[in-house]
Amino acid sequence: MGNGQKAQMKRERNAQKAAGKGGNSQLKVNAAAKNIICKKCFQTFLCTSREKALTEHAENKHGMSMKDCFPDYVPPP
Numbered sequence: 001m002g003n004g005q006k007a008q009m010k011r012e013r014n015a016q017k018a019a020g021k022g023g024n025s026q027l028k029v030n031a032a033a034k035n036i037i038c039k040k041c042f043q044t045f046l047c048t049s050r051e052k053a054l055t056e057h058a059e060n061k062h063g064m065s066m067k068d069c070f071p072d073y074v075p076p077p
């Protein structure tokens with residue numbers, strides 16, 4: 001837990017800022033590679049997020065299944 005984590009958080013904040021502005025499509029592609037994005041509300045989640053957290057988001061926020069909000073999610077091996 002050190003500078004690496006801080007830098008990671010900064011990168012995510014920047015990615016979110018760019019996404020909020022509608023930004024540049026390349027930035028969006030880069031952000032998508034790093035994060036899991038809800039297809040319904042475009043909230044971003046760390047790519048290390050657990051399936052449980054995504055399921056909770058989908059059910060609590062949208063009343064949908066995790067697969068509806070995160071169809072591209074592939075569980076880590």
Ligand SMILES: [Zn+2]
Nearest residue numbers: 038040041061
């Ligand atoms: Zn959502």
